[in-house]
Amino acid sequence: xxxxxxxxxxxAKTAGRRREILxxxxxxxxxxxxxxxxxxxxxxxxxxxxxxLLHHFSNKNELLAGVLELRDERSVALVPIxxxxxxETIRGxxxxxxxxASFAPGLVELHCVLSAEATAPEHPAHQYFLDRYTWxxxxxxxxxxxxxxxxxxxxxxxxxxxxxxxIALSDGLQVQWLLAPDAxxxxxxxxxxxxxxxxxxx
Amino acid sequence: xxxxxxxxxxxAKTAGRRREILxxxxxxxxxxxxxxxxxxxxxxxxxxxxxxLLHHFSNKNELLAGVLELRDERSVALVPIxxxxxxETIRGxxxxxxxxASFAPGLVELHCVLSAEATAPEHPAHQYFLDRYTWxxxxxxxxxxxxxxxxxxxxxxxxxxxxxxxIALSDGLQVQWLLAPDAxxxxxxxxxxxxxxxxxxx
DNA sequence: ACGAAAACCTAGTGGTTAATCGCTTTTCCT
DNA sequence: AGGAAAAGCGATTAACCACTAGGTTTTCGT
Numbered sequence: 128x129x130x131x132x133x134x135x136x137x138x139a140k141t142a143g144r145r146r147e148i149l150x151x152x153x154x155x156x157x158x159x160x161x162x163x164x165x166x167x168x169x170x171x172x173x174x175x176x177x178x179x180l181l182h183h184f185s186n187k188n189e190l191l192a193g194v195l196e197l198r199d200e201r202s203v204a205l206v207p208i209x210x211x212x213x214x215e216t217i218r219g220x221x222x223x224x225x226x227x228a229s230f231a232p233g234l235v236e237l238h239c240v241l242s243a244e245a246t247a248p249e250h251p252a253h254q255y256f257l258d259r260y261t262w263x264x265x266x267x268x269x270x271x272x273x274x275x276x277x278x279x280x281x282x283x284x285x286x287x288x289x290x291x292x293x294i295a296l297s298d299g300l301q302v303q304w305l306l307a308p309d310a311x312x313x314x315x316x317x318x319x320x321x322x323x324x325x326x327x328x329x
Numbered sequence: 330x331x332x333x334x335x336x337x338x339x340x341a342k343t344a345g346r347r348r349e350i351l352x353x354x355x356x357x358x359x360x361x362x363x364x365x366x367x368x369x370x371x372x373x374x375x376x377x378x379x380x381x382l383l384h385h386f387s388n389k390n391e392l393l394a395g396v397l398e399l400r401d402e403r404s405v406a407l408v409p410i411x412x413x414x415x416x417e418t419i420r421g422x423x424x425x426x427x428x429x430a431s432f433a434p435g436l437v438e439l440h441c442v443l444s445a446e447a448t449a450p451e452h453p454a455h456q457y458f459l460d461r462y463t464w465x466x467x468x469x470x471x472x473x474x475x476x477x478x479x480x481x482x483x484x485x486x487x488x489x490x491x492x493x494x495x496i497a498l499s500d501g502l503q504v505q506w507l508l509a510p511d512a513x514x515x516x517x518x519x520x521x522x523x524x525x526x527x528x529x530x531x
Numbered sequence: 532a533c534g535a536a537a538a539c540c541t542a543g544t545g546g547t548t549a550a551t552c553g554c555t556t557t558t559c560c561t
Numbered sequence: 562a563g564g565a566a567a568a569g570c571g572a573t574t575a576a577c578c579a580c581t582a583g584g585t586t587t588t589c590g591t
Contacts, residue, residue: 144568158449159364160364160365160446162361162362162364162365163364165547165549166548166550167548167549175568175569175570176569176570177549177550177570178550178551178552178570178571179568179569179570180569181549181550181551182567182569182570183568185550186549186550187550236448239445239448240445240446240448242445242504243442243444243445243504244362244442244445246438246441246442246504246507246508247360247361247438256508257508260505260508260509264505281525283524283525285521288518288521291502291505291513291518292498292501292502292521292522294501295497295498295500295501295502295504295505295518296497296498296501297501298497298500298501298504299496299497299498299499299500299501299502300493300494300497300501302444302445302448302497302500303462303466303496303497303500305448306448306458306459306462307459316490316493316494316497319487319490319494320494320522322485323483323486323525323526324525339588340537340538340539340586340588346538367577367578367579368579369578369579377538377539377540378539378540378541379578379579379580380539380540380541380542380581380582381538381539381540382539383579383580383581384537384538385538387580388579389579389580532591533590533591534589534591535588535589535590536587536589536590537586537588537589538586538587538588539584539585539586539587540583540584540586541582541585542581542582542583542584543580543581543582543583544579544580544581544582545578545579545580545581546577546579546580547576547577547578547579548575548576548577548578549575549576550573550574550575550576551572551573551574551575552571552572552574553570553571553572554569554570554571554572555568555569555570555571556567556568556569556570557566557567557568557569558565558566559564559565559566559567560563560566561563561564561565
């Protein structure tokens with residue numbers, strides 16, 4: 128066996144290599160945005176050449192797609208999507224805020240920077256964010272509607288508005304939190320928003 | 330006189346030239362962000378060479394400062410800052426949303442993209458946004474506190490939270506509005522947020 | 532009418548970028 | 562053990578970037 132014990136310089140076990148790149152991609156795209164984040168820096172973080180990185184993702188856009196997919200995979204787990212949406216779905220948004228603030232500040236940054244950037248119609252992630260917002264707002268509209276049917280929504284509260292605003296509030300708080308993490312508790316602010324709308328504790 | 334009547338190619342009247350550049354800067358930085366927006370594109374929009382542009386602003390950061398200054402100049406006019414902050418200050422935020430949606434979509438885009446980008450501590454506009462948020466949130470805290478003192482705030486509403494959340498909501502709605510302008514009315518959503526907190530109509 | 536200052540341009544500098552090409556090394560399957 | 566596929570690298574390319582140098586044209590105060 129040519130490989131002499133200490134396999135310095137050997138290629139990684141190929142299992143988590145792609146994953147490693149995506150993790151680094153999250154960090155870099157979060158820090159500098161997509162257009163300004165460089166493949167070189169991502170490659171550097173995983174200890175690989177830029178050309179080597181492009182063996183796993185044939186171009187930058189494809190890497191972005193992978194990054195977004197991985198991002199979703201994580202946060203969505205906290206919002207129950209099985210069964211009919213309801214109060215637990217709403218609480219899920221609060222849970223995501225809690226989780227992000229404590230364990231995933233990188234994801235918060237990524238979401239803020241990319242969602243703003245992808246506002247431009249020609250951005251490679253434009254469609255993704257369009258779809259994503261329609262989906263999540265739609266899910267929350269369903270949730271609020273069902274909560275209303277269960278008599279847990281105060282009179283005069285429009286499910287569609289509450290849904291939109293809950294998501295908007297969550298997004299807006301993230302910017303302020305990124306600028307000054309100690310100045311506010313995102314989850315607590317979300318609960319304070321929800322309390323005057325519900326007859327049950329969020 | 331070599332110049333034959335029609336002064337084609339003559340230099341502009343120098344009065345509004347700087348302003349023209351800033352207007353173009355708003356558009357370009359709004360579309361591509363600061364780091365990815367190019368001086369070349371800005372120069373092109375005002376019909377000038379990139380070098381000519383840098384005669385007015387000695388570097389890109391200085392241009393950004395000018396753009397942000399111009400942006401402030403406009404929106405702030407709708408929020409009364411003279412006298413003691415109160416219900417009219419809060420209504421000012423709603424007015425800004427109304428104004429932006431109808432007349433200044435470019436400013437909305439600029440704010441969203443840059444505030445997210447400037448979240449990174451090394452961004453040239455980081456301090457600007459830090460200061461700006463402290464100022465505007467502080468102003469709104471004062472406003473809500475005075476509204477509370479006037480008995481116009483419902484029990485259990487924390488002025489500091491309401492202030493923060495109003496700003497956050499405004500920011501978050503902008504992202505959704507940029508993605509789908511016809512899907513929501515920012516000002517109306519802000520009013521819907523305020524109504525359950527106040528004893529007077531926002 | 533004239534000279535200085537302001538406005539602007541062409542041409543370039545050094546740097547960074549995503550992506551490609553041809554090649555070597557490692558891993559894996561049989 | 563052997564061969565194919567996967568993983569990785571160094572060098573290169575073409576495009577773009579902010580910014581500079583040096584010269585030309587326009588404007589303006591007197």
